[in-house]
Amino acid sequence: CSDDEGARKGLRQVGANGRHTHLGDVREVSQIRLTFGGDPTTVEVYGAPGRTSPPERLSGLTRLGSITASGSRARVTVDEGTETRFLLVWLTSLPETDADRFQGDLREIVVRGKA
Numbered sequence: 001c002s003d004d005e006g007a008r009k010g011l012r013q014v015g016a017n018g019r020h021t022h023l024g025d026v027r028e029v030s031q032i033r034l035t036f037g038g039d040p041t042t043v044e045v046y047g048a049p050g051r052t053s054p055p056e057r058l059s060g061l062t063r064l065g066s067i068t069a070s071g072s073r074a075r076v077t078v079d080e081g082t083e084t085r086f087l088l089v090w091l092t093s094l095p096e097t098d099a100d101r102f103q104g105d106l107r108e109i110v111v112r113g114k115a
Contacts, residue, residue, distance in 0.1 A: 037105025
């Protein structure tokens with residue numbers, strides 16, 4: 001989605017490599033499903049348990065998991081009982097699109113858990 005669409009959906013781009021997701025309220029998160037436009041893509045997922053506003057620095061986040069997608073879809077399973085209002089999906093390794101050109105393409109984030 002575009003940055004304007006993303007802002008309306010609770011997504012906010014973080015630099016060139018990450019996407020913040022605001023879940024509205026604190027929710028128990030059990031799994032994050034991701035869809036990419038290219039592979040392989042490696043991501044790390046962070047949460048902000050106990051925070052009422054999104055952290056400005058990575059040090060204010062807790063790493064929930066990571067995965068390398070070998071196709072267009074990936075799942076990150078989160079420890080049981082993890083509660084957060086904010087998520088950060090950080091792309092740490094991007095697929096090569098042309099010679100010496102790398103580009104990440106995060107198309108969808110689906111968060112599973114309890115309200």
